[in-house]
Amino acid sequence: MIRRPRFRARPLASAALCLTMPLAASSQAGATPAHKATTTTINWWGWTPTDSAEATAEIAAFNRVYPDIKVNFKLITIANYPTAMRPALVSGEGPDLFELQPGAYVTEFGSFAKDMAPVAAQALGSNWRSKIAPSGIDGFTYNGKLTALSVGSVYAGTLWVNEDLFKKYHLSPPTTLAQWMSVCKAFKSHGVGCFVQGNNTEGFLQDTLQSITNSVQPGLWTAASKGDAKWTSPGIVKALTIWKGLFSDGIMEPGSLGISQYPQANNDFLTGKYAMIMMGTWYTANVTKSGMTSALQAAGVSHPKPFPILPVPFPNVGGHPSAMYGDADYGLAVYNKSKNTAAAETFAKWLATSVAGQQYVANQLEDLPSLKSVTPNYAAAGIVSPSLQLGPIKRLAQTVGTVTEPRESLLSSAMQNGTGGILAAAQGVATGSETPQAAAKALQAAAVASGVRFK
Amino acid sequence: MATVRQGFGGSPGDAPLSSVLPHPYRPRGVLARQRRGTVKLASGLPWILPALVLCVGLIYYCIGYTGLISTWKWDGISPNPQHVGFGNYSQLFHDPLFWGAVRHTVIFFAVTFTVQTFLGLTFAVLLHSRIRLAVVYKVIVFIPVVLAPAIMAPVFQAMLAPGGQFNTLLRYVGLGTLAQPWIGQTSTALPALMAITVWQFTGFTFVLYYAAMSQIDQSVLEAARLDGAGNLRVITSIVWPSVAGTTFALATLSVIGALKTFDIPWLVTQAGPYYATNFFGTYIYQEIIQLDNVGYGAALSIVLLVIAVAFGVVLQMWRRRKAL
Numbered sequence: 001m002i003r004r005p006r007f008r009a010r011p012l013a014s015a016a017l018c019l020t021m022p023l024a025a026s027s028q029a030g031a032t033p034a035h036k037a038t039t040t041t042i043n044w045w046g047w048t049p050t051d052s053a054e055a056t057a058e059i060a061a062f063n064r065v066y067p068d069i070k071v072n073f074k075l076i077t078i079a080n081y082p083t084a085m086r087p088a089l090v091s092g093e094g095p096d097l098f099e100l101q102p103g104a105y106v107t108e109f110g111s112f113a114k115d116m117a118p119v120a121a122q123a124l125g126s127n128w129r130s131k132i133a134p135s136g137i138d139g140f141t142y143n144g145k146l147t148a149l150s151v152g153s154v155y156a157g158t159l160w161v162n163e164d165l166f167k168k169y170h171l172s173p174p175t176t177l178a179q180w181m182s183v184c185k186a187f188k189s190h191g192v193g194c195f196v197q198g199n200n201t202e203g204f205l206q207d208t209l210q211s212i213t214n215s216v217q218p219g220l221w222t223a224a225s226k227g228d229a230k231w232t233s234p235g236i237v238k239a240l241t242i243w244k245g246l247f248s249d250g251i252m253e254p255g256s257l258g259i260s261q262y263p264q265a266n267n268d269f270l271t272g273k274y275a276m277i278m279m280g281t282w283y284t285a286n287v288t289k290s291g292m293t294s295a296l297q298a299a300g301v302s303h304p305k306p307f308p309i310l311p312v313p314f315p316n317v318g319g320h321p322s323a324m325y326g327d328a329d330y331g332l333a334v335y336n337k338s339k340n341t342a343a344a345e346t347f348a349k350w351l352a353t354s355v356a357g358q359q360y361v362a363n364q365l366e367d368l369p370s371l372k373s374v375t376p377n378y379a380a381a382g383i384v385s386p387s388l389q390l391g392p393i394k395r396l397a398q399t400v401g402t403v404t405e406p407r408e409s410l411l412s413s414a415m416q417n418g419t420g421g422i423l424a425a426a427q428g429v430a431t432g433s434e435t436p437q438a439a440a441k442a443l444q445a446a447a448v449a450s451g452v453r454f455k
Numbered sequence: 456m457a458t459v460r461q462g463f464g465g466s467p468g469d470a471p472l473s474s475v476l477p478h479p480y481r482p483r484g485v486l487a488r489q490r491r492g493t494v495k496l497a498s499g500l501p502w503i504l505p506a507l508v509l510c511v512g513l514i515y516y517c518i519g520y521t522g523l524i525s526t527w528k529w530d531g532i533s534p535n536p537q538h539v540g541f542g543n544y545s546q547l548f549h550d551p552l553f554w555g556a557v558r559h560t561v562i563f564f565a566v567t568f569t570v571q572t573f574l575g576l577t578f579a580v581l582l583h584s585r586i587r588l589a590v591v592y593k594v595i596v597f598i599p600v601v602l603a604p605a606i607m608a609p610v611f612q613a614m615l616a617p618g619g620q621f622n623t624l625l626r627y628v629g630l631g632t633l634a635q636p637w638i639g640q641t642s643t644a645l646p647a648l649m650a651i652t653v654w655q656f657t658g659f660t661f662v663l664y665y666a667a668m669s670q671i672d673q674s675v676l677e678a679a680r681l682d683g684a685g686n687l688r689v690i691t692s693i694v695w696p697s698v699a700g701t702t703f704a705l706a707t708l709s710v711i712g713a714l715k716t717f718d719i720p721w722l723v724t725q726a727g728p729y730y731a732t733n734f735f736g737t738y739i740y741q742e743i744i745q746l747d748n749v750g751y752g753a754a755l756s757i758v759l760l761v762i763a764v765a766f767g768v769v770l771q772m773w774r775r776r777k778a779l
Contacts, residue, residue, distance in 0.1 A: 083744050090532055108532065108747065200639075200725050255617035255636025257728035258644070264612070273618070417745050419552060427729040431641050 040343040041070040045085070046099030047078040048330050051294070054364060061360055062350050069343045071097075079201075085109055092337050096344040099330045100148040102139025102409030104416070110142035113333035117146040119345050123353040132353075135327045136370045139409040148331025149352035152367025155326025155400040156207045156280030156407055157214070159315075163308040163388060165192060165275040173276075173310075177242070177317040181249050183275075188250070193274035195251050198261035199430065202416045202423035208246075208278055209426055210325060210407070213239040216318030222325070224443075225410035227452045231443035240436035242317050244429050257427055267299040272307075280326065281400060283311070285366040287389050289382045308385040311396045325405035329367045368400060412450045420446035518760065525753035531743070536750070543754035553755070555730055556738050563649060563734070564713035568706060570653045575660025575705075576698075580690060582661075583668050593665075597658035604655070608722030611651050612638065615723075638724050641731040648720055648732050655719075656712075660705055667701040668694060703774050710766045714759060735759045 049055045055073040062071065074095070076084045082105075088094040089112040100106050100113065120128040129137060136150025161173050169190055174180035184194035199205045213221040217235035224231050246252040253274075259265055269277040270286075285291040289306050296304035314322040332348035334341060351357040352370055362369040362376040369375075376397070383389050415421050420442030428434030434442070448454070525543055529536035547553050578596050582589050599607075614620045615637040622634035637647040671694065679689050717736030720726055726737035735755065743752035 082747075086531055108530070111532075200727055253617060255639030258636055258639025258724060259612070259616060260725075264616070414746050414748075417741065419550075424729065427727060431729045433641065433729050 039068050039070050040340050041072065042097060042338075042340045042343045042347060043072045043074065043095040044097040044332075044347070045074045045076060045088075045095040046330065047076055047081050048099065049364070049366070050075070058351065058357075058360060061356070062347060065350065065356070066346060069346060071347055081105075082108065089335070094335045094337065096335055096338040096340045097348060098333050098335060100140060100333045101330055102135070102327045102406065103411055104408075104413040106140060106142050106147055106409075107412065109333070110145070110147040112336055113145070113147040114336050114338075114341065114345075115145045115147075116140075116149050116334065116345075116348070119334075119349055120146065120149060120353060123349045128353075131372055133328070133368075133370050133372060135403075135406070135409075136331065139328045139406065140331045148333040149348050150328040150331045150370040151352050152329050152361050152370055153326055153400075154280050154282045154329040154367060154407075155324050155403055156278075157211045157314050157322060157324035157326075158278075158280060158311045158396065159195075159276050159313075160269070160279045160283050160286075160309050160311055162269070162272060162275050163310050163385075165272065171275075173312040174315045175313070176315055177245075180251055180315050180317070184251050187275050193253065193268065195276040195278075196253060196265045196268045196274035197256055197278050198259045198265040199252075199256045199427065200258055200260050202421075204261040204265075204278055205426045206411075206416065206422050207280070207407070209239060209243055209422065211278075211314040211322045212242050212317055214325070214405070215314065215316055215320050215322040216242070218320050218323055219405070222405045222410065224447070225406075225415075225452075227447070227454045230454060231447055232437075232440045236443070237436045237440045238318065240425065240429050240439055243426060244432075244436060247430050252430075257430060263299070266295075270295055270299045271301060278314075281311075281368060281396060282329070282366050283309070284393055284396070285364060287381075287383050287393060288365060289384055291365065292384055306384045308388045310389060310392050312392075323405060324399060324403050325407045326400060326403050327406045327409045328370070368397065414450040415446055415452075418446055418450065420449075518757075521753045521756050524750055525757050527750040527753075529750045530747040531749040532747075539750065543751045544758070546751065547754055547758060552730055552733060552738060553758075556733050556735050559645060559732065559734055560713050560716070562645065563652070563716060564709055566646075566649050567652050567656070567713070568709040570649075571657050571660045571709070572702065572705065574653070574657045575664050576690075576695075578657070578661040579664035579668055580694065582665060593661075596661050599655045600658040600662075602655070604718040604722060607651075607655070608719065611647075611723050615647055639728060641729055644724050644728060644731045648723060651719055651723065652716075663701050663705060664698055667698040671697045699777070703770070703777075707767070707770050710770070711763060714763050714766075 044055075049058070052073065052075050055075070059071045059073060063069070081099075085094070085098060086108075089098075089109060094112065098109070098113075100109060120132070124131045132150060133153055135153050137146065140146055140148045140150060159173070165171075165187070166173065169186060169192070171183055171186055172179075174183045180195075187194040197204055197208065210221045213236060216239045217233075220229055220233060220235040220239075223229035224233065224236060247254075247256075256265075265274075265277060266279075268274050270292075286295050286309055292306035292309075293304045296306070316322065332352055334344045334348060338344055351361065355371070355374060358369040358371040358374040359377070361367055362374050363381060365376055365381060378390060378393065383393075411422070417423050422443070424446075425434070425439035425443050428442075429436055429439045524536075526538060526540055527536035528539045528542070578592075582592060586592070616622075617634075617636045617639065621637065622631075625631060625634045635643060637643045675693060676689060679693055684692065713734075715736055716734045717740065720732040720734055721737050721740065724732045726733040726741065739752045739755045739759070742748040742755060
């Protein structure tokens with residue numbers, strides 16, 4: 001059988017096209033402005049948005065303005081982020097854009113980032129500092145360099161409650177420690193879990209400890225983090241004692257030291273097994289129908305039915321109202337060895353400083369936008385129960401505008417996860433392996449070892 | 456005598472072939488040169504060169520480099536690590552977490568090896584007898600071996616949670632008083648991980664014992680039966696000594712496995728709560744990856760290597776003494 005040479009004409013046509021294209025291009029160049037047909041591809045590595053689909057949508061919105069820049073987003077879980085970044089950046093093969101978080105990441109990877117201050121000035125003018133949330137500048141400034149452009153901020157120090165469960169059992173969110181114990185007792189008498197928190201890793205237990213300390217002695221946690229007060233202060237010891245009490249007084253679930261906040265505690269709350277959870281402003285994304293539906297599906301609910309959740313202040317467990325705290329969630333850094341610096345800066349600038357990019361971030365309700373002039377469009381968000389939720393959410397957004405205490409930026413990874421650090425202190429006290437006094441002493445030693453200088 | 460003719464050839468592959476022949480068949484000249492060692496070196500070197508390069512170039516270089524790093528205070532990134540000599544080692548021997556990891560490793564090895572050996576041997580004995588659906592049982596016992604710990608870890612986390620299936624089962628059978636947060640408290644977290652390990656690796660022990668038992672001379676077993684030995688006597692006096700070599704191999708693998716344990720404690724309990732399930736592997740990971748103490752983590756790695764080699768030597772000596 002002889003095959004017909006069906007495709008033989010194609011190579012000839014291609015060759016002819018190659019030969020004639022430069023001629024055509026040169027003739028067009030004289031008639032119209034040169035069109036940049038080349039596409040620049042940049043790689044962006046980060047742990048957020050945690051939903052890759054959201055990143056894809058952000059990139060699509062960016063590409064409507066900048067079609068010639070292709071952005072590849074690689075999602076890396078935050079637990080594995082340092083493991084992935086360290087060899088990539090050191091080897092010179094790192095991504096064009098990478099995410100930073102105030103604190104340990106900025107300290108560790110900040111030297112690999114370009115100074116973004118000129119980029120911010122170019123985008124927002126010489127008074128750019130006044131247009132961005134302060135936490136987005138302070139948290140990313142390292143050795144006088146702005147290592148990243150802040151995309152948005154998150155704040156913690158709130159509980160989120162399942163409004164349906166509270167209504168069903170005629171209960172109110174607790175405002176004091178005594179009420180908290182009483183509410184938990186009531187829920188448990190109905191066979192419903194009260195408060196869920198994953199304490200097997202550092203992070204959320206740190207939030208609870210900071211909130212307790214802020215209630216015992218406002219500002220003490222931040223002062224100790226800076227070295228202005230010692231971790232052995234009576235206020236810290238009292239906070240650790242209250243923390244221990246959460247376990248012995250039936251507020252914290254037995255076994256919470258064996259579960260993680262994500263996905264376990266989060267799933268337990270979203271599936272209605274528990275009435276309260278310790279989460280911050282990022283949980284606002286779950287007040288929308290789409291956000292809650294997506295979260296419920298991720299929690300394994302086959303027929304998700306969104307229900308209203310509300311943010312409430314952390315109870316006054318130590319004598320004072322507990323102030324919130326927070327800092328930039330993440331910022332976009334441009335790798336100083338990137339070969340596509342201009343394209344990477346263009347994307348960072350669009351997402352972090354343009355109204356369009358920031359409005360997109362704001363409308364997701366996960367991060368509060370970095371640009372002060374942008375506010376979330378709640379009306380378009382599709383809130384589950386606007387009459388119930390809109391008021392508390394707006395009040396939460398107003399409250400965080402007054403926040404002055406950082407959440408992560410003052411603490412090193414050694415202070416958080418190292419020997420005698422916050423994780424060890426919290427777990428040691430909770431298990432009864434250490435007294436609050438001994439844990440406070442270990443915290444002080446860990447802070448000194450990690451380089452904090454005390455006055 | 457094709458093989459003998461091959462032995463005279465000059466190609467590098469000939470020498471190994473001639474060396475396995477009995478002496479009368481070896482060419483005299485080759486024997487003489489072998490005594491001097493020149494042929495073995497010249498002809499064998501090309502054969503072992505790839506493996507030699509791989510071992511020396513990669514493994515031993517890495518060990519050497521890790522040894523060098525262990526004398527530094529280094530975050531893994533900085534171009535100027537600080538030389539601290541044996542400071543990391545000195546710190547290590549005063550580190551309660553290091554000794555905790557040693558204690559957990561010893562307990563882990565003792566318990567998992569003993570239980571796995573007992574269960575593996577029992578399954579092998581039972582499945583060597585004539586029972587129905589033996590193949591099905593073999594598959595059931597062996598399946599956990601091929602399941603990745605990363606897949607099973609979330610399952611065990613859910614099962615062993617306070618409201619998990621294991622506690623539900625206990626309550627269902629009237630043992631609700633035993634229900635507890637198995638991986639959420641220091642007293643039960645390590646036993647829970649040991650139970651998971653036994654579940655996962657008993658199939659491997661079983662397969663090795665099953666194969667070893669197939670090699671036992673049937674006439675010995677029949678003779679024992681004729682002498683009136685019961686099942687227990689046959690197992691303790693004939694089967695168990697006959698599979699001693701397998702037991703030794705399993706002990707060696709268990710020691711190495713215990714020293715290298717990482718995946719199950721990290722994925723199920725994150726080495727906690729409060730370091731209750733911290734092992735060498737998890738501690739090294741924490742120090743190097745989470746805390747950027749690359750120098751200290753390297754020192755831990757070197758100590759782990761020394762312990763592993765020491766155990767290997769001790770076990771080999773024991774094996775030679777017992778002539779296994």
